[in-house]
Amino acid sequence: MILLKHTYNDLDPYNKHEQKLYKNGDNWYKEIHEGYFEEFDIESLKSYIKMYDFVSSPIMMEYDKETNVFKYEIEDLSNTHNQLIDIPYIEQIRILGKILSEVMHSFLEFSIMQGKDDKVFCHRDLAFHNIYVNGDDIKLIDIDSFMWVDRSDFKSHYQYTILKLAQHFDV
16 A cells, blocks of 8 residues: 555644545555544445445445544546546536535435434535546545534535635636
C-alpha cells in the first residue's frame, strides 16, 4: 500500500482525528481514527448503499465502536469515471441538477423510511473531488462523511452544495 494522504489533529482533547488514505492496487483504502465519532452509523450506511446506487460500493468496510476506528476499501474510480470538476461545464450543470434532485432527495427519502423526521442521513462533504461521474452514473466517495444531521443542518448543507460546488466549475 502507498500512503497518499495523512491528516492528524490533536488540538481538541475530545475530538482527536487522524485519517490515512492509501492506494492499494486498483483500490483506495482509508482508515479514520476519531476521538469523538458518535454520529457515525455504519448500519444506516450499509442500508443506504443497498438501496441507492450513488455510492461507490465498498469492497471492505468495518467500524470498531470501542476504538472509533473506521476502515474501508473502495475501487479507484479514476479508471472508469471522471471527477465532477473534470467534465465539460454543460455536463457539470446537468450533473449538479441530478445531485440536487436525485442524490439529495435520496438522503431525505432514506431518512423518512428510517422513521426519522428530525434527522437526515447524508454525505456531508459533497465537494467536487468526492463526486465521480461516468455519463449519468454518479458515485460518491469519502463514505466516512455519511452522518445523521439535524434537518436544519441538512438545509444548510443543501444550500452549500448549490452555491459552493458550482463555484468550482469551469465555465
